Amino acid sequence: MALLRLSGDRHLPRETAAAATGEPVGRITMKAIFAPLSRLFSTALFIAAISQGAPAKTVATPVAQSEARCAELGAVRLQGGRVTSATFESAAAAKAGSPEAPARPANCVVQGSINQRIGIDGRPYAIRFELRLPAAWSGRFYYQGGAGVDGVVPPADGVYPSGEHGQSALLSGMAVVTTDSGHEAVSGVGNGAFLFGADPQARDEYGDQQLPLVTDAAKRLIAQYYGRAPEWSYFYGCSNGGRQAMAAAQKWPYLFDGIIACSPGFRLAQASIQGSIVRAQLAATIAPKKADGTPDISHALTAAQQDVIKALILRSCDALDGVADGMVSHPSQCRVEPLKWVCAADQSQNCLSPEVARYVRAFLAGGTLRDGRVIYSSIPADPQIVQYMGSEPEMYVGLFAGEASHVYTTPPTMTPDLIGYALKADADTEYRKLFASSAVFTRSGADFTNADSPNMDAFQRHGGKIIIYSGSADWAFPSPDVEAYYQSVQKRYGKAGTDSFARLYIVPGMLHGPSPYATDRFDVMGAMIDWVERGAAPDTLLAKAAPDAAWPGRTRPLCAFPKESTYNGSGSIEQATSFHCHAP
Structure with missing residues (x-):
């Protein structure tokens, strides 16, 4: 597919760029749509970020107009795919005790499929996706990474893994997409989640090929709905989603401006x-x-x-x-x-x-x-x-x-x-x-499936930024492997070169996900937005224990690798101010 170079070395398919600007296909320069932003989230962690500083020029479309535009998306033609439904949903509050029903703003929810076919094993396959388009859009696109071996389409809310479950990319005005990565888990059998392994194309799509296809479809629909392309594109994924995040930086370097890979299984094989x-x-x-x-x-x-x-x-x-x-x-x-x-x-x-x-x-x-x-x-x-x-x-x-x-x-x-x-x-x-x-x-x-190459030359040239974080108690994808990978990146680019586009954080005590014995709530998304959109590179982050942790409210400095949190010698051990980051 032909690509069009945009200012800032960002890339979109030619058709998407043309749809976004209304100009003939060719080289164009997009002027900044949004003024420099104050930080989207407070410097505290997500769990304390009840008020999210509104991005500049977030545009709210009248409901009637949003509904009409949403319905029109059903007729949009996708490369190798189609829209199966486009429905406008009114704003909804979260349902207490139901993580499957988080708070949502008014949004257009689009479902679609790509590469629908019958595999060599006789089973039906397609890359299914869900895209949610908030009526009040910040100009940002957020790709929510998968989990396990995928096989289901999660709700496209963009719930931040490192923060309060009530806060999400969708609530902050981002257009959010999710996917099943090209296969549907078969229910009723013990190995139903893995049967797609019999089909080589399903393997490839699960491994890495779904990334550009779903991103292209999402950006086409975003451009059609809002009349312009995303100004900034982000990917955030954990576990298998963290693997996908690193694959995006290494194999598809022009898709995203900022990538967050948490607990990444980048050598999953x-x-x-x-x-x-x-x-x-x-x-x-x-x-x-x-x-x-x-x-x-x-x-x-x-x-x-x-x-x-x-x-x-x-x-x-x-x-x-x-x-x-x-x-x-x-x-x-x-x-x-x-x-x-x-x-x-x-x-x-x-x-x-x-x-x-x-x-x-x-x-x-x-x-x-x-x-x-x-x-x-x-x-x-x-x-x-x-x-x-x-x-x-x-x-x-x-x-x-x-x-x-x-x-x-x-x-x-x-x-x-x-x-x-x-x-x-x-x-x-x-x-x-x-x-x-x-x-x-x-x-x-x-x-x-693996994404272990230190070569991110194109991603670095594009101006992309990547933050990797991993728990020191991750039993699935242990932190020594993540550290070894990061050191291979440092060997390739040198410390200064690596620092220009990459960060690694090792979270003490964090499991393959949240832990009751860790300070593992922190504003990594806010740090990424600051880095990408304002050029403010992250260093030490403020990390906090969850309300139901062994030490509710305990805070610690989360140090950029290789530094580690060290006690000052005095002060409350519950407060981050009593600690500093020290290189071993």
């Missing part, structure tokens, strides 16, 4: 082997047996054993930041040796058996192949990770097993017995299959 085969077979070495004789990997450790391990980690690493506050705030310096925790001959309390100590050591080390190569990543010693050592629900192993067996390996292994696969499969064999291809599956799983 390798992670699927470690998260399923390695973890299941390791847990099986100490797990009790079920009635049928199979290992009960969800009870590899007792609750008492888990409590001992948590206490030993805190004893070793809690005070590394200068104060014992129940948090491991210097994860880079937290080095433990579980074999030293083995009970002495006269000891029975606050220690481990040799078998459990070896298990903990192996879990933290991560999986290796028979030749000694690391499969994926080591795992930090953090108290919050311990529950996934000992009482990890089978659903987590099953999720990774489904991805590894059905989606990332070639040829795929289609089986409803995902735990059985994890317990019996050979890690070396399945690892090799991550990089295999065939006449049918012409791209390997590692090729279409």
Whole structure:
């Protein structure tokens, strides 16, 4: 598809740019539609950001006109797709206790599909999407990343993962799009979420090909509805959505001005082997047996054993930041040796058996192949990770097993017995299959799903900005792997070059998502908007514990990597002002 270069090196399809301006197709320069903005959100975190400083020239369209324009979108022709519905919705307040019914402004909700077809497995496929267009538009476009292996179209609200659930991109006036990434999960079967792995095009669309297609469709519809293209485009995704975010920066560098990747599974292919085969077979070495004789990997450790391990980690690493506050705030310096925790001959309390100590050591080390190569990543010693050592629900192993067996390996292994696969499969064999291809599956799983290249030359030249953040207690995609990736970016561009367009934040104690033992609420979207639209690069962010956390309202400075939060030596340990960022 031909692309048209716009001012600021932003790109839109030719047809979209023409529709946005009413000018003939050709080179055009878009004058700034919006005056410089005061920060959209306060410098406090989202959970405290009840008032969002309104962006300049947010245009509210009369309801009757909005409804008419919305209905007209049903006739818009999309590249390889179509609009299936376009309905105007009035503003609605949030329903108490119902996260599926958040507050929404008046908006036009558009649903559509791209590349509708029948796959080689005989199943119907299409890239389905939902786009919500607020009547009062800020001129911004927001792509909400997916989760798991997608397969459903989430509501296009743009709820910020790092902030209060009541605050969203849609409420702040952004046009928001979501997608199922090209396949629909099949209900009623244990492996229904992964059956799309039998179709090579569905694999490709899930991996990375949906990104430009959905973005193009969304921007065409935005231009048609508002009469102009978005001034700024953002992508925010976590987990698989974080992987998509990094793929966008590396493979489709002109789609977005600002990209936020949280808890990113950017080496999801390798992670699927470690998260399923390695973890299941390791847990099986100490797990009790079920009635049928199979290992009960969800009870590899007792609750008492888990409590001992948590206490030993805190004893070793809690005070590394200068104060014992129940948090491991210097994860880079937290080095433990579980074999030293083995009970002495006269000891029975606050220690481990040799078998459990070896298990903990192996879990933290991560999986290796028979030749000694690391499969994926080591795992930090953090108290919050311990529950996934000992009482990890089978659903987590099953999720990774489904991805590894059905989606990332070639040829795929289609089986409803995902735990059985994890317990019996050979890690070396399945690892090799991550990089295999065939006449049918012409791209390997590692090729279409991973986003681990440090080459973001085009994204940097375009003026794009990327913020990556990860929890130090992320059991799925551990922070050492994220740090290693960021260091490869720094090696390519140097520190100053990297600082010009990228930031990494490691959030102490944060799991693969919110944690009750972390200060993991912070205004990363506001920081990104400031950086992209005002040129104000972020440094230290203010992070806060959730109201239902172990320490409600506790605040900490969230430091840009490699710095870590360090106690000043005096002052309340509940206040960020008592801490500073220090490079280890």
